[in-house]
Amino acid sequence: MLLEVKNIEKSFEKGNPVVNDVSFSVGENEIFALLGPSGCGKTTTLRMISGFERSDKGSIALEGKEISSNSVHVSPQKRGIGFVFQDYALFPHMSALDNVAFGLTSLPKFKRKVFAEEVLCRTGMGDYKHRSPAELSGGQQQRVALARAIAPEPKLVLLDEPFSNLDAMLRESTRKEVRSIIKKAGMSAILVTHDQEEALSFADRIAVMNDGKIEQIGTPEEVYYKPKTKFVAQFLGRTNLFEGDVDDTDCIDTNLGCLQLNCRAKGRVTCSIRPEHLTIERPNGSNTSLNRCKRGIVISREFKGHDITYHVECGGERYIVHTDNRVVFETNEEVMVKPLEPAVVLTGA
Structure with missing residues (x-):
């Protein structure tokens, strides 16, 4: 497995865990979704994986290397994980090209913009490389933010409600484009969302969270058609x-x-x-399939x-x-x- 999350917990107030004994794994080239209502702990879980928050208990390992535990805390910039924020967090004074090139510190300076342009082209944003974020639409900003996250070629990309600021039509098309980009790049991703349709159509597997815990993990078909709890049954539609x-x-x-x-x-x-x-039919005395129905x-x-x-x-x-x-x-x-x-x-x- 690429990522192993084991029994992690996080409390901001004593005795009131926001994330409570959460465990899951993410495989190579897999898109995994954390789905749940606001306040269920999914974003805090994502922030612990990224290193922006430190867990109180449990461990997190990436490619077999421990990056978080009671005794270990690797800083976010050293984890090799990409992060796409909900508000995209692009530098407003920089062009799209400069935004993507900013994180390529491992490359010589003269190569950074060349490689950044290649990544922008992969996300369909090559023609907009000299525009500032203010000159881009929401969907275009989203793709620049994704390009910036995948440019350092991380094994794992974290997506925190990345489509929530887009209108319904743009959200669907951008979602398909982003999924295709991640799959073609051979990366894995974790999506945090409260949108059931988004999780079902975007992810390979889904973890449904409620009140700091994971209630069920499975493929979209499994969690939708075979819910294990009343919460999962009702939250998925x-x-x-x-x-x-x-x-x-x-x-x-x-x-x-x-x-x-x-x-x-x-x-x-x-x-x-x-x-x-379920379906409905008109009452018919000769219809034997409905004899036991009321x-x-x-x-x-x-x-x-x-x-x-x-x-x-x-x-x-x-x-x-x-x-x-x-x-x-x-x-x-x-x-x-x-x-x-x-x-x-x-x-x-």
Whole structure:
């Protein structure tokens, strides 16, 4: 593994850890995301990896070399890690070229600008090399900041909410460009974000953080489709939660009828099913696939062009259903909710 983070902790107030026993690893040429709400400890974790903050406990190793522990603290400039700040932190009095060349202290002076220009070209900013940050758009500044971070050819680049200052359309295109640049450069990266879509589309693996701890690590598909806790299920997007008692079976009795589970369970169970894993159909006595389902009423609908979100009330509870735009129902229409996939049993609180 390129980076090994083991049991790190950090408190700014005694007895109130901001980061609490966090462990994870990042492989070669892997993009890893720390995803969570504001205040969950993800940026503090990133700052401990960079060396801007010192951990209270635990250790951090890069390429097998310890860079942080109770007895070791390598300074940020000696870690060989690139850092892209949320506000980009470009020098306003310098051109894009000079900003990128600034950190190339290991090269002879006469080579710095030549190499800096090569890196700017790789990020699509070669034609803007003489412009100051004030003369660049947000997306252009972001790419200059990335060029500055990768110019010293670090093995690892840290990205702290790098797309949050961009508008929605520019954010998506810049995200794709940055991912491509990092992959082509053969580098690894850690992205800190609170944006679920950003993490799911940008990262190879995701660590979902909550209240200073990591609740789940996995691929985007794993954390989205197979959440382990209620927090992960709800934070990664809309979901429907069910609770009930199960007697060593793979079904749970709900207001929608008997809902199949993704595994056998026993005792009190909480499970989750994504809205797109449900659909709605008109009640039909001859439709045997709905015989065990209970009837509900469409309370509201949200037409979104490519799909429709329905809110259905059944047995006094409300459920969310995503369908494609060909499944059309009106408010107050009687329907039956049909599961398309099993519900996922949550193993954590």
